[in-house]
Amino acid sequence: MLAYGLLALGLSTVLAIVTWSVVSDYLTSQRTSSAVVVTSDNAAALRYGLFGPPQPCRPARERAECGSPTLLPGVQAMDVLNSLPSTDAAASMLYLEDHWYSLTGQPSDLPPDLIQTALAGSVVQRRIAVNGQPVLAVGVPIGRQGEAFFEWHPLESLDNTLRTLKITLIVAAIATALIGLAVGRLASTLALRPLAELTRVADAVARGKLDARLEAENDPHLGGLARSFNQTAADLERRVAVDARFAGDVSHELRTPLMTMLNSMQLIQNHRAELPSVVREPVELLGDDLDRFRRLVIDLLEISRDDGGDRGSREIVRIADLVRAAGDATAGREVTTVEPDAEGLILQADKRRLERVIANLVENAEDHAGGCKGVGVEAGGLGVIITVDDAGPGIAVEDRSRIFERFGRGETSGRGRGVGLGLAIVARHVQWHHGTIQVTDRPGGGARFIVELPAKIS
Incomplete structure (x- = not known):
């Protein structure tokens, strides 16, 4: 699944980078070309309004007049600027005969080197910021040395388009990676389904369900x-x-x-x-x-x-009454304490097995751990929690799983007597009831056996 996700992320990232590079370069180039063409057209219109139509060059000694047109009599530069067609330009400025003429914008916002390049007779463009807004400044000479026409065109629309494109490509890359993860998960699930079935059946056998079998005997691979x-x-x-x-x-x-x-x-x-x-x-x-x-x-x-496969019989059992009867009878005295919230708890149980659980734990405490200090019943955990405390030396951590094995005795806990089957029977019967059992230290010394069973309120 991770491999599919990384592969999809890598491919989508490469595709996004390539797409971004090509599209952004294309859009920027188109916007720049459009701005230069518009400014050049306006410069041509401005040149026509200021100097009139271009005069044919005269031969010999009058040839120099071809490159130096003269202003038409009575023409005002501002009037010509005002007569230019409307475009998307945000500012139009003219440098003519050592004077600036401007409809909008300030010549001081233009970079000095851009002005000098245009005045020298070259078309020039550059991205700049005016009042915090990105614009494309374009300078075009108007035919005489040291005179040029300038415009700047807003780039906010282009930047918004590129920003939208960037976000779209990022989202697409993430979505592709997620789709890759989903496809990888599906593929791995399909590929590993037989192994998952094998794991499930093996786990069932390990938990004692020895009749569990695999149904893939006809599978060509497994x-x-x-x-x-x-x-x-x-x-x-x-x-x-x-x-x-x-x-x-x-x-x-x-x-x-x-x-x-x-x-x-x-x-x-x-x-x-x-x-x-x-x-x-x-x-x-x-x-x-x-x-x-x-x-x-x-x-x-x-x-x-x-x-041998004894399935037992389940019946509704009131846990508090059963624990109280089995615990007190085994100890020969009252040792059971039932919390009020546990009095009404019931369980679908095998009464004989559950009584054996309580009896074996109390008997273990009485015979091998200095006596039973108490049996407690309270609501919690899976439904009900039953605790059996003893007055012994406690059980070492390394022995706490071994004592529930058949003929298992804690080697470091001082519980050497006994045949070693009582706690194994307890573990089997608790598991039969879909519960859990563990042993911890009792506050004040000794061991505490904790049994959790899936009970509910009657």
Whole structure:
């Protein structure tokens, strides 16, 4: 697009310069020639009125009289000046027998060298300014040495014409450049449309829509690329489906022995007082690990459900009530604060997924970050903003994107415990609701998780 625009601008600029040079020179030359012809005609009429018709030259000793005409008896120079035909000349002046005669204009406005050239017998013209107005001064000899006729002709009309021409050419050059940009944009859009489609589909695949495909397999230029891309996307979709099915199958298979172990551990803990002191601590450690194992299985089932294409079900949810119930229940105490402007906000949501988002964030704060300091709900952002604050050491900037990856743990934030799936599930569920999640520092210390969802007033 830029190349088209620059090319159009360059060509239009060259054309404008050439047009300006040719037309301005032509108009100026025509105006100058016209002024010289008019002044010369008036000088001839003036010469005829002052000296009469030219006398034929006499031979021999009277030949010198041919170049030195004499004034007609009783002729007044001013009367002859007044008898000249009307022209566009703004001033007419005559220098005759060492005297100036003028109808309009002042001889002092004429350049001295222009006067001397005309008095010497040469036709001369020059652009000058009189009272701030541009004029063309013309001097024509009238037949006797040291005498000449002068006129000046206004150039304002010529200057206005040239100014209009200049503005027109500049506007035309700019318009041509804009048209070039538009044509370049159209051409680039048409040329890059297949690549734009490829970018769109690749972005969709990157965001988890693995069934996205290119429709350009029959394109003579991009057919091979489209077929290769579609094959790769199909293989990736099958691989992800197989992995999700494997994780789901393994998780389901683990549920039965896990429940047996948990029930057995509960029975052992119920008789903890009867155990020898040397085995009590290993039993407690085993209980903690069994609880982590239980959470891992539950998280794997949740992940495999999403990877397996579970579309869920959307229903109208009052966000304040859902967050208050999920947050307080997970923390075991009242931790949720809802601003008045957020009480009436609703969202088309999967209730199970949204409850899991709140529960995982509060559980993460309770188990790995010194406790949940509060859950807030307020209107803003995409519609509603949900914040979860903890009392931990905070999360380093370099870890803030890594913690939302599967099995991702912040290496510098002190959150080493946990299986690393809870926040990944949160990110997936928030994305499923077309929302965003980020983590920042909490005022006063700790971390603050911020979830934005596209809610509206009921």
